[in-house]
Amino acid sequence: MGKNKEGKGTHLNIAVVGGGSWATALVKILSETNDYVGWWMRDEEAVMHIKRYHHNPKYLTGVELQTERIDVTTDLDHIVSEADYIIFAVPSAFLKPALEALTVPLEDKVVFSAIKGIVPDENVIVGEFFFNKYRVPIENIGVIMGPCHAEEVALERLSYLTCASQTEEYASNMAKALACDFIKTSTSDDIYGTEYAAVLKNIYSLAAGICHGLGYGDNFQAVLVSNATREMKRFIKNVHPIKRDITGSAYLGDLLVTAYSQFSRNRLFGTMIGKGYTVRSAMLEMNMVAEGYYATKLIKSVKKDLDIKMPISNAVYKILYEGKNPKKVMAALAEKFS
Numbered sequence: 001m002g003k004n005k006e007g008k009g010t011h012l013n014i015a016v017v018g019g020g021s022w023a024t025a026l027v028k029i030l031s032e033t034n035d036y037v038g039w040w041m042r043d044e045e046a047v048m049h050i051k052r053y054h055h056n057p058k059y060l061t062g063v064e065l066q067t068e069r070i071d072v073t074t075d076l077d078h079i080v081s082e083a084d085y086i087i088f089a090v091p092s093a094f095l096k097p098a099l100e101a102l103t104v105p106l107e108d109k110v111v112f113s114a115i116k117g118i119v120p121d122e123n124v125i126v127g128e129f130f131f132n133k134y135r136v137p138i139e140n141i142g143v144i145m146g147p148c149h150a151e152e153v154a155l156e157r158l159s160y161l162t163c164a165s166q167t168e169e170y171a172s173n174m175a176k177a178l179a180c181d182f183i184k185t186s187t188s189d190d191i192y193g194t195e196y197a198a199v200l201k202n203i204y205s206l207a208a209g210i211c212h213g214l215g216y217g218d219n220f221q222a223v224l225v226s227n228a229t230r231e232m233k234r235f236i237k238n239v240h241p242i243k244r245d246i247t248g249s250a251y252l253g254d255l256l257v258t259a260y261s262q263f264s265r266n267r268l269f270g271t272m273i274g275k276g277y278t279v280r281s282a283m284l285e286m287n288m289v290a291e292g293y294y295a296t297k298l299i300k301s302v303k304k305d306l307d308i309k310m311p312i313s314n315a316v317y318k319i320l321y322e323g324k325n326p327k328k329v330m331a332a333l334a335e336k337f338s
């Protein structure tokens with residue numbers, strides 16, 4: 001790793017996999033700081049559009065991309081072969097299908113997940129999925145987490161990201177690669193805790209949205225978020241008991257941004273449910289993916305052998321997957337809060 005041509009950033013052989021909002025935001029950041037960014041997306045028309053007009057036609061369309069530094073393609077093998085560090089930013093529900101095209105090994109790569117979800121059928125977080133299915137050593141796995149909406153990256157509003165890996169050098173290299181005028185970065189070794197926090201905060205954001213849609217006010221939302229923080233802490237402590245400060249920005253910070261922000265996909269999805277939309281109609285309304293919808297179901301399988309009280313996740317499950325009345329379920333949940 002060294003300075004890039006303008007001497008202002010770093011150079012890592014790095015690539016981003018994904019064509020949505022977060023992948024686009026990460027490519028924008030990395031092309032500020034790196035000479036070269038590989039970028040895979042599945043949509044050939046979008047690739048042509050980006051090369052010609054320097055904008056993603058579907059996501060963060062206002063962002064002008066520095067395409068002279070970006071190698072954008074639908075050829076996943078090419079992107080993976082060229083890179084040492086690969087960031088995955090495909091919604092968890094589509095990760096396995098996206099990887100079907102991959103024929104080159106990942107074992108010798110440094111694999112970072114920017115995905116905040118659980119892999120369907122496998123019922124594991126993304127880091128574990130790459131370890132189990134692609135034989136990526138745990139030391140080569142990292143995650144990029146923290147309270148950061150792609151839309152605010154597009155606006156270059158100051159944001160903070162946490163790069164976690166059990167190999168300090170990889171976390172630190174990624175943190176340097178992502179740091180720019182509007183992104184501050186820090187490192188961590190808590191790859192499990194930060195990933196689970198990001199999965200859970202999406203479910204709690206759905207709950208916040210549902211309650212907002214039902215007409216609950218700020219006073220109640222604050223109590224919901226306090227209870228969600230405790231639920232998150234109980235869960236993470238149980239699945240990966242190490243010393244951590246749950247009030248850190250990759251844990252509580254991410255919960256707060258997703259529960260309160262106007263940009264939150266999960267909160268928006270939940271708000272629609274609270275207002276009476278069906279799951280199907282809420283999905284059709286959104287051009288984007290609310291990860292919490294999938295996580296609500298999958299976290300149940302992850303925790304089935306664990307004795308952890310998770311009243312908020314259970315309430316969201318009842319509403320989304322058992323068709324229970326949101327008003328009644330949230331009223332019953334509210335009785336359990338303190």
Ligand SMILES: NC(=O)c1ccc[n+]([C@@H]2O[C@H](COP(=O)([O-])OP(=O)(O)OC[C@H]3O[C@@H](n4cnc5c(N)ncnc54)[C@H](O)[C@@H]3O)[C@@H](O)[C@H]2O)c1
Nearest residue numbers: 019020021022023089090091094115116149150288289291
């Ligand atoms: N958007 C953010 O601000 C943000 C921030 C941090 C992390 N993340 C995480 O990044 C990941 C990607 O989220 P996003 O916000 O970029 O998603 P998005 O909703 O912006 O984009 C959806 C992506 O999924 C693809 N897709 C949609 N339907 C598909 C299908 N049927 N098969 C295959 N692909 C399909 C689309 O082509 C697009 O690339 C998620 O895990 C999310 O939690 C998002």
Ligand SMILES: O=P(O)(O)OC[C@H](O)CO
Nearest residue numbers: 146147148258264265266
């Ligand atoms: O708030 P959401 O649901 O759009 O999630 C996006 C990011 O995870 C926020 O950090």
